[in-house]
Structures are given as structure tokens and as C-alpha cells.
Amino acid sequence: MYSEKHTKCSSISDASKTEYISCPGCGRTLYDLEKTIARIKAATSHLKGLKIGIMGCIVNGPGEMADADYGYVGAGRGKISLYKGKVCVEKNIPEEEAVEKLIELIRDNGDYIEK
Secondary structure, eight states, rough: OOOHHHHHHHHHHHHHHHHEEEOOOOOOOSSOOOOOOOOHHHHHHTTSSSSSEEOOOTTTTTHHTTSSSEEEEEEEEEEEEEEETTOOOOOOOHHHHHHHHHHHHHTTTTTTOOO
């Protein structure tokens, strides 16, 4: 009985954390995926109950992150597309601006709180 209650409590607490969905990267990934994941996590890990997809390319990325609230997808050399749910809301963002644009998108939709 205790373990069942404990499992339910763990599920509830896990739902309050930011969840990240990412691909392992491949030859089509044209940006530093690991560095980008770290930057996105640093900026969003305090948020509650969001799923953020961070995908290397447009080929499989949107499908793999279909249940994410927000998505960051490689769109070509040095270019990123951002998603709100399954909808691409901005394309061909320069990579060096994309994490900040993602935060702006989350903020504009009322899902961002300051640390």
C-alpha cells in the first residue's frame, strides 16, 4: 500500500517539472545540440509543467516532439524554427538568437515566470 501511494506522489511531483524531449542528433543536425540543450535547460528548468522539444532537424523533429508545448528545431545550417505545440510559429531564426526567441515565445504565451 505504501509503495502505491509513493508512486502516485512521485507522478504528481514529476508533472510539476519541465520535461525535455530531444533526439540523439545525427548527420542532419547542423548545430551544437548538447550545448543548446544545456542553454535551454538553464533558462527554463524552473518552469512548471511544460514540455519542450529540442530537435536536431526538421525531418523527424516535429513528429518526435508532437506532444511538446514548445519546440526548437534545426532548420538548416545555423537556422532554427520554433514551434508552439504542432504549429511552426517562426522559421529561419539565426542560431545565436534562437534560445532567447524561445524564451520570448514562452513568455508571450504566459507560460514563463521569472526565476
